[in-house]
Amino acid sequence: MEFFEKLNSLSAKIRQQAAAIKTEEATKNAFVMPFINSVLGYDVFDPREVTPEFVCDVGTKKGEKIDYAILKDGEVQILIECKKIGEPLNINHASQLFRYFHVTNARISILTNGQVYKFFTDLDAPNKMDEKPFLELDLLDIDEHAVPELIKLTKSAFDVDSIVNSAGELKYVSQIKKEIASQFSKPDDDFVKFFASRVYEGMITQKVREQFAELTRKAVAQFLSDQVNDRLKSAMSGAIQPSYSAATPTATEASAEQLDEPADDKVMTTLEELEGYHIVKAIVRSVVDAKRIIQRDTQSYFGILLDDNNRKPICRLHFNRMQKYIGIFDQEKTETRHPISSLDEIYDFSDQLKKTTGFYS
Numbered sequence: 001m002e003f004f005e006k007l008n009s010l011s012a013k014i015r016q017q018a019a020a021i022k023t024e025e026a027t028k029n030a031f032v033m034p035f036i037n038s039v040l041g042y043d044v045f046d047p048r049e050v051t052p053e054f055v056c057d058v059g060t061k062k063g064e065k066i067d068y069a070i071l072k073d074g075e076v077q078i079l080i081e082c083k084k085i086g087e088p089l090n091i092n093h094a095s096q097l098f099r100y101f102h103v104t105n106a107r108i109s110i111l112t113n114g115q116v117y118k119f120f121t122d123l124d125a126p127n128k129m130d131e132k133p134f135l136e137l138d139l140l141d142i143d144e145h146a147v148p149e150l151i152k153l154t155k156s157a158f159d160v161d162s163i164v165n166s167a168g169e170l171k172y173v174s175q176i177k178k179e180i181a182s183q184f185s186k187p188d189d190d191f192v193k194f195f196a197s198r199v200y201e202g203m204i205t206q207k208v209r210e211q212f213a214e215l216t217r218k219a220v221a222q223f224l225s226d227q228v229n230d231r232l233k234s235a236m237s238g239a240i241q242p243s244y245s246a247a248t249p250t251a252t253e254a255s256a257e258q259l260d261e262p263a264d265d266k267v268m269t270t271l272e273e274l275e276g277y278h279i280v281k282a283i284v285r286s287v288v289d290a291k292r293i294i295q296r297d298t299q300s301y302f303g304i305l306l307d308d309n310n311r312k313p314i315c316r317l318h319f320n321r322m323q324k325y326i327g328i329f330d331q332e333k334t335e336t337r338h339p340i341s342s343l344d345e346i347y348d349f350s351d352q353l354k355k356t357t358g359f360y361s
Contacts, residue, residue, distance in 0.1 A: 002290070003151055004278040006039050011139045012344060014085075014115055021114070024084040028067065031114030032082050035139075041155035042070055049155075054079070054100075066096050069106075076104040077160060078153065085114040091131050094120070101129040107160050108153065115139050119153075121167050134171035144271045184220045192216050272343065273302040276317045276326075279346045280304050284314060284357045301327070312360040315353060328352045331359050 014031060021027050037044045044050045054069035054076075070078035081097050083089065089111050097109045097120065109129055111118045118133040137146050149170060152163045183191045189209060196204055196212040277295045281304075284293060294308040302319060306312035316327035316335060325337040326346060340346065 027114040079109040134167035
């Protein structure tokens with residue numbers, strides 16, 4: 001399985017089982033150990049690679065344990081502290097990570113509740129763990145920008161120097177994004193004053209600030225809405241949409257011979273489309289070599305092809321609208337759209353996807 005597929009598999013497991021997890025130990029067994037083993041690629045049953053309940057006496061504190069230590073060549077590289085799924089993760093939960101960090105060779109520490117992973121290093125002071133993470137990963141809302149950095153921590157591609165070198169940029173970009181999101185939802189006085197002073201010619205009094213706080217919030221909301229609408233308009237104007245079938249009002253049909261107009265700079269591939277692609281790839285790789293399964297994004301849909309050949313369509317993902325559809329092709333290359341409400345529902349079409357792929361192989 002490829003890296004995205006492993007993350008998606010664990011994500012699906014969390015969705016299915018999280019409600020049944022009541023303890024920290026159950027969280028570790030159900031979610032954290034599979035993350036270490038399947039996603040990062042370390043053998044959780046080999047103490048030379050993964051040591052659970054790692055002990056490292058610090059000063060007068062004796063016998064304290066940290067949940068996991070990941071080793072390479074006998075040296076601790078990554079420390080992991082776990083909490084029960086659903087528990088908030090804050091700096092108060094990382095006291096043992098702080099203590100152990102400066103007495104081991106570890107440059108990376110992880111605080112997790114099985115769903116959210118916060119990654120720390122020592123940017124602010126050598127051998128002292130930072131108070132703010134440089135990277136966060138939520139397995140129920142995977143940020144595609146985090147994935148390349150996460151790969152650097154896997155056993156097969158372990159490159160701690162590279163990730164530490166890029167940690168500063170990751171940390172501050174992440175914090176800036178959070179600040180932008182915060183200002184967009186609830187702008188503070190400085191943010192409001194910044195815009196008010198550029199469009200209002202009078203004196204910025206308290207009454208004016210209060211007025212412009214609401215105006216700024218509305219303007220930001222409209223700006224974001226306009227960006228989304230422009231994206232949807234460009235997607236829908238890229239090609240004539242097939243008409244709905246009178247016999248099956250919940251599905252549409254189209255000839256695959258009209259397939260896959262070339263992508264251009266207006267095409268924006270979303271993480272959801274990529275996740276859908278990896279789900280389809282995981283399904284049909286039992287029928288054909290995974291290397292033959294190629295994605296091609298267009299303005300009107302996200303196409304998945306065999307051999308990068310538009311005469312061999314496996315399916316289309318129509319995610320550029322409120323109602324999502326997966327387009328399935330028959331032997332005549334006629335597409336029938338089926339509405340789906342979540343990516344997991346793609347698995348309901350496993351047999352059809354394999355059958356379609358079999359038409360060309």
